[in-house]
Amino acid sequence: MSTDFQQAREALGARLRELRLSAPEGRLTGPQLALRLDWPHSKIYKLENGRQTATTEDLRAWAEGVDQPQAFDELDARLKGFESHIRSWRRQLAAGHRPVQDSWNAEIARSSLIHAWEEAVVPGMLQTADYARHIFLRYADLQNSVRDTDAAVRARMKRQEWLYQGGKKFHALVWEAALHARICPPSTLAGQLDRLAGVIGMDTVELGIIPLGAPLKIPAANGFWVLDDRLVIAEDWHAELWLDDADSITTYLRVWDTLRESAVYGADAHNVINHARQALNPR
Template identity: 45%
Template structure:
């Protein structure tokens, strides 16, 4: 059972308790609400997610309008899906990469901001190998490194498709972060430079000396207008509540305005490459 489903079942249990406390049968409650009896069963057993209006009506029909605040708080918890990496990667990192790829292919528009590592859609195979290996070791998950790298590389096929439209922002320190040997990082920054030239991809580099009016606290992925994924050290957060998504859209927009693109972005990449190879900047 996923964390989301567990929370939905918990909400169903609470709804059942309210009905039982009132002494109503499921059929009687359904009649009061003008619902089909099957809806009562689905809500109580966590097979369907209650809407805000459902919860308000349920509380009123059970004669406990004061219970609605607690029900709404439980429902809000459903909007933040918390899934630990240990649980997500129990079947291997390759399976997780394949699932992420399905999510990407189903989107019309993807906005990415990364503050610590190169986004998976732009990673070289060798860079991906080091990043994925770090995760496997940290969370002690099954070692399917080769399969995981291949799955991540397959995700990049969407870059040659008309959809989704991808907007990628990378904070400049990512270009210099030593998460792999220098030669692997040189190959990686070359890949970023080449990707910037692609007319279809919108890639911006956020300079460290840019004047910001928002704090780029962490990386995140925005899928269309209805989902945000945030990776923490121990878990992945999936935000689907509109109030939770809105700040991420605002932050992305503001960071995007000060990010460098085209030739200016390539200059930052070239500087990072020179630093990695210890070459003079005009060499």
Template identity: 40%
Template sequence: MLPGTTPDDGMTLPPNNTNSATNVHEARNALGKRLRELRHQAGLTGKQLAESLAWPPSKVSKLENGRQTPTDDDIHGWTQVTGTTDEAEALLASLHTLEVQHAEWQRQFKTGLSAHQNEIADLDARTKFFRAFEATVIPGLLQTPEYARARFAQGIAMFRAPNDINEAVRARAQRQEMLYRPDKRFHFILTEAALRFRLASPEVTLGQLDRLVSLSALPNVKLGIIGFETHYVVAPWHGFWILDHDRVMVETYSAELNLAQPQEVELYGQVFEQLATVASYGRAARAIITGVIDDLAPDATEDGS
């Protein structure tokens, strides 16, 4: 959820409907409204349109009222029956914009997880400056193969996706090679909770924490850690990525939101800077990480015995 904050005064409100969710809802409603207009212009009732396309009558109502997102085939069928095939291209453009803004994991993972990693790699190649805040998980670009495997395993289980976990881990490892490219810059901010959450075995988590210490020394990587004792100015409602100054990516349980409206990108940039002001860097950040390592080490020893 987008933090309900006023960045200038630091006041925090309870989570509310996010701008991103509102925009997705409005875009789906606008597309449905246009479909309804085309049906009315053709003089068809919803029942007649549904019968022409061999659809259940409820589907027409769901599409027109924004309760269901149409497919490409739905758009083509609708414009053919209403005699408005010249509108198909514009409608498909609206649909695809909506799909990018709200990309459901169930649909993205239909063919496996590695394909999504490769899609992200294309976006990585175009991006020069990465800013990422994570409150609960280690960012993918910083993950060890073992930690990544644990995260992908959860995705496969949740979405019943094809098990291409080996290919997905390899694709993520290949993406991480850009951490060593001098033409790219990275600024990561993690909460101490992200270091401590048991999202993998103690042994895997220890290896992950060691990797964070190593990566923090890279010249083009800036790693900030927000300790438990820190007084937040902006509440850490959720993780997000800012790519250059053009796009914000937010992952929810059901979908990946891609925000590109200037006011949204600017707001997330302000939130990131507020979080950066309370994060610890350099030796102080590594001290937090090593403190977590010391606390976790006995558990790893017990599990390994």
């Protein structure tokens, strides 16, 4: 967990403790507040010591439990401030995948230059609708989230309109492993590979493929996107990280530049894609 995030969580916990100790009718002990809220005492301890992330509902209950309901807006603003950097999938997907895609679309629309690295899947900006559908279904199963698959696919496809606007540039790096990953039926993957081959040569797209046998200066770790020089979005199993500090952006761009040294482009990239395509129908 990032230091900034943990420090913000601890600061919120300290504020919660302050509200408990300054209750209008006299300071409350942890067990007393836990009894009022019908919570285990351990939850009071974890929240105040920054060992558990509060939910909006937790903060509302706390403010009312210490007889200071007016404090809720302040507490909720604090939560939104640091949670904007670490966006848990559980919370993001509570209403389905479409709202997540809408958030991405808004950020993409603000961007002119995008650097993307994907080690396991084809980047969303270059996905076919069928391929995207299977990706969303897999993640819905994993996260037990709302199945709004068709709406999510439409939103992702709409995002790709960005690629056909003048003045835009999408620098994509993909590990060859993603071209072989059977996350979808072979026929769907074949169509996706054809789509990838088709974007090579577009003036708004620079697609690099890192062959499996290429020497790597750093490990091919989790995928990430850098939007202009203002935002990094990196994905992990539990959450998306939205990072807007200069040091993080510089680090991720340096990682991207290092990975790029192992990539092939143009005709060589075509050859790697064709190899993956042929592997789907071996003779």
